[in-house]
Amino acid sequence: MPALKIKENRINFNIMAMIKRLGLCMMVMTLLGSACKKYADPPPYFEEYGEDSVTTQRKVLIISIDGLSGAQLEKANLPNLQKLTETAKYSYAQLKNVNSTDAASWTTLLTGVGFGKHQIYDSTFQYVPSGDISEGEDESTPYVPNVINYIQQTKPGYKTALITPWQNLAKYVAVADYPYAVNNDASVKDSAVALMRLNTLGVMFLDFNSAELAGNAGKYDISDAGYKGALDKIDGYIGEVVTALKARANYNAEDWLIMITSPRGEVLMNQNQVLL
Known part of the structure; x- marks a missing residue:
């Protein structure tokens, strides 16, 4: 669903347009690469790199609104989200995986790979063998690191947080510095506002699920x-969280990317399908 910056906000319900553009670029490159004429390779050029002069700290806030479809968001007249879209890139269309359970969708969001690779389906967030393995064969358990693992390896000074009313999701990302399982959406907001005061905070995931419960x-x-x-x-x-973000002591030296998404929208009754 969405991606945003505070100064150059982005909301993204769907990256399908980007995928189409990438496919077009790849096709053009293939055509160019198949041309007959060859050119001499330029001589190697070695450039000395100095220290990185960029002092702005890049940070990310990802907000999931469970149960919100693109069609309903477009009609809902939500002032704080609309404010963010004024300088955002966004889409109300969908990008749906084959298996769209809450656990499968969240695992895809956190790992960047689809169900076909991570094989996480139910609320235990654990791989369950298919049971189709012949005697003597071995079915290895797929392991796909989530984004928090990568952040801790590459940005060890960045503190990570995930705040959710879903206890199993908090357990799945227990590697985060602040994996909070809270009572409800109001507690998600309160915890997020409190953590926004932490100067070393680098990445925060927020999960609001009351819309799904109401649906x-x-x-x-x-x-x-x-x-x-x-x-x-x-x-x-969301308005309160963004206000707290802008009130951070070092906000002027930070470059925040805010992404707003939904792991699933309306559930079709008696079918393992999801409408976004």
């Missing part, structure tokens, strides 16, 4: 009072 209880449509009310509250929480 399950009623329907995934802004005509449903419970669903729309949950979205309004989440929008307010």
